Amino acid sequence: MTRTALQRTTTGWTPLAVLATAQFLVVLSTSIVNVALPQIRSGLDLSDAGQAWTVNAYVLVFGALLLPGGRAGDVYGLRRVFLLGIGLFALSSLGAALAPTAIVLIACRAVQAIGAALLAPTALALVLTLHSDGKRRGTALGVWGAVSGAGGAAGVLLGGLLTGLYGWRAVFVVMVPLALAVLVATRLLVGADRPRGGSLDAPGAVTVTAGLVTLTYGLSGRWPLVVIGLALLGLFVVLQRRGADPLLPARMSVVAVPNTLMALLGAVWLGLFYFLPLYQQRTLGYSPLEAALTQLPLALMITLSSWVTGKVSGRHVLPVGLLALAAGLAWLSRTPADGTFLVDLLGPTLLIGTGLGVAFVRLTAMSSTGVPAADNGLAGGLVNATRQIGGAIGLSFLTLLPSFGAAFLACAVLTLLISALSTRKA
Numbered sequence: 445m446t447r448t449a450l451q452r453t454t455t456g457w458t459p460l461a462v463l464a465t466a467q468f469l470v471v472l473s474t475s476i477v478n479v480a481l482p483q484i485r486s487g488l489d490l491s492d493a494g495q496a497w498t499v500n501a502y503v504l505v506f507g508a509l510l511l512p513g514g515r516a517g518d519v520y521g522l523r524r525v526f527l528l529g530i531g532l533f534a535l536s537s538l539g540a541a542l543a544p545t546a547i548v549l550i551a552c553r554a555v556q557a558i559g560a561a562l563l564a565p566t567a568l569a570l571v572l573t574l575h576s577d578g579k580r581r582g583t584a585l586g587v588w589g590a591v592s593g594a595g596g597a598a599g600v601l602l603g604g605l606l607t608g609l610y611g612w613r614a615v616f617v618v619m620v621p622l623a624l625a626v627l628v629a630t631r632l633l634v635g636a637d638r639p640r641g642g643s644l645d646a647p648g649a650v651t652v653t654a655g656l657v658t659l660t661y662g663l664s665g666r667w668p669l670v671v672i673g674l675a676l677l678g679l680f681v682v683l684q685r686r687g688a689d690p691l692l693p694a695r696m697s698v699v700a701v702p703n704t705l706m707a708l709l710g711a712v713w714l715g716l717f718y719f720l721p722l723y724q725q726r727t728l729g730y731s732p733l734e735a736a737l738t739q740l741p742l743a744l745m746i747t748l749s750s751w752v753t754g755k756v757s758g759r760h761v762l763p764v765g766l767l768a769l770a771a772g773l774a775w776l777s778r779t780p781a782d783g784t785f786l787v788d789l790l791g792p793t794l795l796i797g798t799g800l801g802v803a804f805v806r807l808t809a810m811s812s813t814g815v816p817a818a819d820n821g822l823a824g825g826l827v828n829a830t831r832q833i834g835g836a837i838g839l840s841f842l843t844l845l846p847s848f849g850a851a852f853l854a855c856a857v858l859t860l861l862i863s864a865l866s867t868r869k870a
Contacts, residue, residue, distance in 0.1 A: 475599025505557035507832035514565030514825020529562025534623035565825035586754015597743030648691035663840035702810035711838020745797025766863035769799025773856035
């Protein structure tokens with residue numbers, strides 16, 4: 445069945461709901477575990493390194509494998525690779541829930557990340573294939589952005605609730621039936637596509653994966669690894685220029701600018717969600733649950749603005765949204781020690797949520813514009829990878845700043861840069 449046939453045989457919005465649920469799970473799995481870390485540490489007697497690797501094993505593997513995961517969908521079939529990914533995600537979530545030791549838990553988190561790296565780009569590629577015309581694609585991407593915003597907030601709230609009521613294992617158990625439901629629904633509702641064929645660029649996949657993992661891990665202060673990671677990425681570039689069927693072909697340069705902007709947005713996104721809870725808890729004295737609840741307006745505004753952005757058009761929508769984001773971050777950079785939610789947090793977070801929703805949807809759309817249908821999987825992997833890796837690299841530099849306020853102000857300046865570059869692109 446061709447991809448055109450795939451579009452004809454899966455009419456309606458139900459397949460989008462199924463694929464969006466998969467995206468929800470990917471976002472959920474990155475945030476739901478953080479709240480449970482203290483209980484996981486005591487339950488499995490984790491060391492500081494073990495606690496860090498419970499998070500890092502997922503983040504590093506997921507970010508590094510997104511590019512080969514997306515290309516695998518193009519080569520072997522989007523639905524086939526997606527089903528493999530969601531199956532791995534379900535099994536590894538169950539394994540993490542039953543893990544008797546820290547080593548088993550960390551290994552399951554790594555496998556969970558492999559599943560996520562296969563399903564996230566292929567899910568987006570299937571959405572792009574099912575909704576190819578401009579208006580439907582805009583609406584679909586609006587739903588995609590809204591689900592991503594909702595998943596982050598749901599992870600914090602659900603993680604706190606489940607951990608408090610049932611213990612840390614519940615945060616993994618809850619993902620198993622959801623993943624299995626997505627697997628079954630995808631087989632029933634999403635038609636099989638015809639693979640592009642060819643072969644996966646194994647040397648390219650190995651060098652880019654190893655390079656990204658080494659670079660990202662090295663940025664935590666292990667600077668010799670940064671050099672090794674950059675060398676591996678340099679080797680990847682050489683291999684791509686010489687390969688007959690490279691992992692990242694030259695024709696993808698058409699989306700180089702929006703992916704660069706997405707990497708910069710990733711730094712702002714991760715920086716915000718890293719420093720905001722710390723400011724709330726360390727400076728304002730909020731409990732973890734209070735910090736989560738006071739971020740609900742932010743998450744709701746991201747969801748709402750993502751949905752609306754998918755339905756509107758105009759070249760100035762993205763720059764205006766980014767200006768709103770920069771204004772909110774600059775306002776937040778005041779970080780008063782005696783700040784209150786209504787006076788010092790609500791206003792800036794509403795502006796920030798508006799800008800983030802607009803930017804995420806618009807840059808995701810730009811990152812697939814002009815890409816051949818046969819490269820939809822690669823486009824989905826590339827835009828996800830640039831946001832993840834850009835976020836990791838950006839956060840490593842933001843943590844060097846002397847205060848929370850300085851970090852928020854740096855994010856505001858970075859957002860203004862994105863706005864200026866996006867205006868030139870438009």
